[in-house]
Amino acid sequence: MESGPPGSSRPTEPGPCLSSQQGADQAASASLQNAAAAQPGRHSLAVAAVLPAGGCGERMGVPTPKQFCPILERPLISYTLQALERVYWIKDIVVAVTGENMEVMKSIIQKYQHKRISLVEAGVTRHRSIFNGLKALAEDQLNCKPSKPEIVIIHDAVRPFVEEDTLLKVVTAAKKHGAAGAIRPLVSTVISPSADGCLDHSLERARHRASEMPQAFLFDVIYEAYQQCSDYDLEFGTECLQLALKYCCTKAKLVEGSPDLWKVTYKRDLYAVESIIKEKISQEICVVTEEDNKYVSHLLEEVLKSELNHVKVASEALCHAGRDLQQIILDQCYNFVCVNVMTSDFQETQKLLSMLEESNLSILYPVVVVSVHFLDFKLVPPSEKMESLMLIREFAKEVKKRNIWLCGLLISYPQDEQKLQESLRQGAIIIASLIKERNSGLIGQLLIA
Numbered sequence: 132m133e134s135g136p137p138g139s140s141r142p143t144e145p146g147p148c149l150s151s152q153q154g155a156d157q158a159a160s161a162s163l164q165n166a167a168a169a170q171p172g173r174h175s176l177a178v179a180a181v182l183p184a185g186g187c188g189e190r191m192g193v194p195t196p197k198q199f200c201p202i203l204e205r206p207l208i209s210y211t212l213q214a215l216e217r218v219y220w221i222k223d224i225v226v227a228v229t230g231e232n233m234e235v236m237k238s239i240i241q242k243y244q245h246k247r248i249s250l251v252e253a254g255v256t257r258h259r260s261i262f263n264g265l266k267a268l269a270e271d272q273l274n275c276k277p278s279k280p281e282i283v284i285i286h287d288a289v290r291p292f293v294e295e296d297t298l299l300k301v302v303t304a305a306k307k308h309g310a311a312g313a314i315r316p317l318v319s320t321v322i323s324p325s326a327d328g329c330l331d332h333s334l335e336r337a338r339h340r341a342s343e344m345p346q347a348f349l350f351d352v353i354y355e356a357y358q359q360c361s362d363y364d365l366e367f368g369t370e371c372l373q374l375a376l377k378y379c380c381t382k383a384k385l386v387e388g389s390p391d392l393w394k395v396t397y398k399r400d401l402y403a404v405e406s407i408i409k410e411k412i413s414q415e416i417c418v419v420t421e422e423d424n425k426y427v428s429h430l431l432e433e434v435l436k437s438e439l440n441h442v443k444v445a446s447e448a449l450c451h452a453g454r455d456l457q458q459i460i461l462d463q464c465y466n467f468v469c470v471n472v473m474t475s476d477f478q479e480t481q482k483l484l485s486m487l488e489e490s491n492l493s494i495l496y497p498v499v500v501v502s503v504h505f506l507d508f509k510l511v512p513p514s515e516k517m518e519s520l521m522l523i524r525e526f527a528k529e530v531k532k533r534n535i536w537l538c539g540l541l542i543s544y545p546q547d548e549q550k551l552q553e554s555l556r557q558g559a560i561i562i563a564s565l566i567k568e569r570n571s572g573l574i575g576q577l578l579i580a
């Protein structure tokens with residue numbers, strides 16, 4: 132078994148489980164640990180996860196296996212790993228990948244600083260890949276992690292939005308029943324065709340469910356089932372819960388899962404994943420400025436609030452070497468607007484960029500920074516300031532290497548109150564679309580409101 136590199140410094144609680152979710156997740160984890168601790172002689176439940184990631188994604192119809200397809204420039208599998216590794220009570224995560232993709236996988240683990248990951252070689256079918264992962268856990272080699280757990284979670288590498296709450300539910304149910312899996316209501320009715328391509332019979336939709344992932348098992352149950360099962364099962368089977376039933380007489384408990392658990396299968400699913408992630412990281416904007424510019428910054432903040440319903444807009448001063456700003460960065464705000472008034476230089480924006488670069492915020496998601504410059508276009512035509520403003524391209528190129536996406540925005544700052552409101556609104560619309568769309572083609576561009 133090959134081990135991924137040890138993790139180093141990175142955001143403590145990586146998203147998309149953002150702040151609001153963290154409290155709920157911690158409470159859920161605490162209840163699992165309490166449940167485990169309540170048992171005589173036990174202090175915590177040993178839980179590991181196996182992630183089959185050895186498929187070629189035929190139905191996706193692109194040359195790259197879907198688990199390695201980029202979403203906001205990061206491979207899909209990294210989001211799934213992130214979702215599992217933020218659950219502190221999952222001690223080991225075993226990923227099954229093909230020999231061909233082993234190096235790719237290692238570089239993903241290193242680049243995104245994933246932790247507690249071990250790699251095994253995938254098999255030619257999903258069941259064989261899972262079995263390889265289980266064997267690695269069963270080996271229980273002395274002084275060598277991972278070790279045999281009491282409970283094992285099985286989760287597809289291409290289901291990135293699994294929440295701790297669901298993992299907790301399947302693990303708790305598996306502890307009690309031996310096996311458990313997430314289910315969803317069927318979207319379409321399942322019918323059975325006959326050999327001539329005509330309808331043979333149709334199943335009553337309300338009586339059936341779609342089997343999703345994650346699933347969890349007492350390790351000994353599922354390992355025994357895989358050891359007992361036939362080559363036919365390993366070749367053509369698609370349901371782990373069925374193996375536990377057939378070979379260990381273990382009836383799985385079925386747990387209602389969330390709609391986000393679907394398996395990324397077709398190309399359109401990648402677009403859906405991208406939209407969900409973009410929405411999750413666009414929920415907060417921090418407006419930063421010098422103390423002297425607080426008035427203008429406040430005006431922009433108010434307009435942004437009315438343009439972007441449901442988005443939290445906070446404002447922070449840059450000059451106090453930003454203790455509060457540091458906190459906002461730690462709390463994983465991925466969107467910053469730096470307000471500059473009557474200046475075309477980037478001193479303040481550079482201060483902000485340095486703070487962001489020093490943090491590890493942008494490892495997992497692109498951080499959008501909009502350098503806003505309020506200029507009175509009558510007093511100072513933008514063309515006069517173009518030379519200094521064009522420096523944005525150089526700065527943007529530099530910070531793009533750290534996954535910080537910088538754009539410039541000129542907002543007209545007329546004396547007339549009504550005209551000012553109009554240009555603020557135009558500016559807010561542009562900022563909103565830069566943040567929501569996260570279009571990498573606009574990096575280093577100078578926009579005018």
Ligand SMILES: Nc1ccn([C@@H]2O[C@H](COP(=O)(O)OP(=O)(O)OP(=O)(O)O)[C@@H](O)[C@H]2O)c(=O)n1
Pocket residue numbers: 182183184185186187188189190191196197198227253254255256257258260261287288289394395396
């Ligand atoms: N030999 C295989 C086949 C599949 N999988 C994994 O099992 C999960 C679910 O399978 P599926 O959606 O069928 O993935 P693919 O086999 O890649 O897709 P397709 O069936 O369209 O080829 C995926 O994470 C996939 O990488 C695996 O580990 N080993």
Ligand SMILES: O=C(CO)[C@H](O)[C@H](O)COP(=O)(O)O
Pocket residue numbers: 257287342343344369370371372394
């Ligand atoms: O949802 C599942 C229930 O176990 C599996 O992910 C699914 O059945 C795997 O099958 P395939 O790899 O052929 O799509």
